[in-house]
Structures are given as C-alpha cells and as structure tokens.
Amino acid sequence: MNAEEVALITSLCRARAGMKLAPEKTYYMESRLGPVARREGFNSISELLAAVRARREEPLIWAVVEAMAAGETWFFRDRTPFRQFRDELAPQLARARAGQPLRVWSAACATGQEVYSLAMTVAEMVDVDPSLRVELAASDLSSLALERAQAGVYNQFEVQRGLPIRLLARHFEKVDENWKLSAAIRQRVRWRRINLLAGLKSIGRFDVVFCRYVLGAMTEETQRKVVQELTLVMPDDGVLVLGLKEAVAGLDEAFQPVVGRPGLYRRNPAFRAVAA
C-alpha cells in the first residue's frame, strides 16, 4: 500500500467517522480492506481504492470506512460493568423511574456481544423481579456488523470468550458448527445504524449508555463532540459506561466519575452542552 493510498484511507475515516488512524499501521488497513476488495469484486486493495477515488460512490466509501471502524468485542467484556448494571445501576434507576421502562443503549455495539450480555443479564433479573422493564437499543456504524449482530450467530471461539457455560446452555442452540442465540434474547434488542459523529440529538433518551472502547479510536475533536452530545441523550441521573481505563477528551467537563467504579460516569449537573 503506498503513501497516497494510506492518506486516502485515513482522510476518509477521519472525515466520515471522526476516526484517528495511525498511518504506519498499513498491515492493519490491509487486513481490514482485503475482504472488502474481494466482496466488492476487485482484484486488490489498490483497485478498490482507485475505484473509490475515481467514482466517489457513497456505498463504496462507506464499505471502506465501516471496515476500518469495525470493532472487536466479546461477551461480558471486563465483567464488572455487567455486575454493576445488575446490582447497582438498574435497581437504582428502575426505582427512580417508578414503573417506566429503563432505557439502555449499547453504542458502537459491533457484533452485538455487549448488548446480548446485557439482554441475558436482564433476563435473569426479570426471573427475580418480573415487574422490571428494560428496553435495550444497540447501534453501530457498520451495517455489516449490525447484520451479524442481529443474526445472533457466533462461532465456537466467540462463545468461549467471556460467556459462562450456563448462559450458553440456557440461551443458545447449536446450528451446524455455530451457536445461535434464542429468539427471546434477540427480541429484547432494537437495532439502528448510528454514526456517532453525525449527531445524537434525535436518537431518544437513554438512562444508561454503554460506549466502550470506541471513543479512544477517534480524533480528540470527535471525542469532545460525542461526549457533549451524550449529555443531550441522558437524563440528569443517567450513567455513562466507558472502558475501564479509557481516557476521553472533554469527559471531565461533561461527566463526573462514579467514585470507586472505574469506567462509570454520571452527568455533571453544572455542564450544559452548547446546542450545535
């Protein structure tokens, strides 16, 4: 991959999705774009990028950006946030909502393991308290990732990464060599394609937002913008869940860390986002 091609990829990803790509990571770019080139019928990445440059077609541009943005994830990643959701966040917020459903958003959900981990957690909570109502939404930039997520089919390697065997036995069935999540769990989730860079004001209100391991890959400017806009979709007592040690620009002004709970943030009541 030559310098011009690398520049094209990095500038497209920055402009369309606010991504900060290290130009020296050409191996990473090649591993992501090789499958895109094949899928779109090109003989090489160079041919794909030449076509992007010549045709400037939106679907082709997005195929490149989405492939670069696609995140890797696994079930119950970091474990503690899911325990804290079950034991602290959900009970507190459900009490405060007095019967109104609790709304939870998995932002940049990739292939869905995070939101399904929440869905399985909610299923167990509902066993104990049938009056509990939790609505789960999930979004990603990549329509391919969303398709995979919605299908709820994972290979043997994926179901052994973070997923307790009891939950596999309870919620999955084996289909050929893969594992498919039950309809009961899949139907708990509403899916949407959302580009975090494109503005969040119209997406609704969410009491808990899981936005983990995505902002770190964005430019500082995008981080500030997304963090500001997250305050617009969250009520005053809403909770933002980031990755355990994620440092995000602009976070300190808009949010306050929950003491003793790494990765958890509440809105800063003194902060009001400037309407863009």
Added chain:
Amino acid sequence: MRTCLVVDDSRVIRKVARRILEDIGYEIAEAADGMEALAWCRAAMPDAVLLDWNMPVMTGIEFLRRLRAEPEGDKPVVVFCTVENDLAHINEALDAGANEYIMKPFDGDIIADKFAEAGL
C-alpha cells in the same frame, strides 16, 4: 500454591494444559484417566480439575459423578475440556456438577477465562 489436576488420556494435551496452567499460577498433577484421577483426589483433593470426557478405564463424566460423592469432593472446581461440543453433553456435565466447560480446540486465553469464570 493452588493445585490443578489435569486429566486427559493424551500426553500432548496434558503437556499443553500444564504449561498454560503453570503460567497462571497452578501447581499441576496429571492423570491419564478417571480412575487415576480419583486416586489422586482421594490422596490430596486439588483446588481445580481440568477434565477430558472420553478416556479409557473411566470417562470424565463418571469420574465427576464419583468425585462429587466423595468426602470433600464438592470442593474442587471442575472444568471440562473436551471435543464433545453439543448441548446434550454440556447439560449432562452441568447436571453432574461441572463448573465450567471448554470445547476443544482451546488456547491459553480460553483456559484462563474459563477458570476465572468458574471463580478461580
């Protein structure tokens, strides 16, 4: 130091598992079938057992049932590690008192993760 009994009729698998588990801080004992494993447990109950299913003399599932009936036999955390990868086997293992279940092939990450999942 925590102890783990690795039970598998394949010497190669035992060697691979030993290396992975020693890296995460276990002292390892090995057994080549369920009967041998049971003898180990009667002599000194381990903290954990990594257990194959299909073995000569005594299978993993039969060992597990017998282990759970022994005095102190409810103590070890038992993690199956087998090529059997269907729900019938998984449920049979859980019903017999297995704590976790690994479907082969496995790697170090899967073992470390499953042991953590099982509370070790």
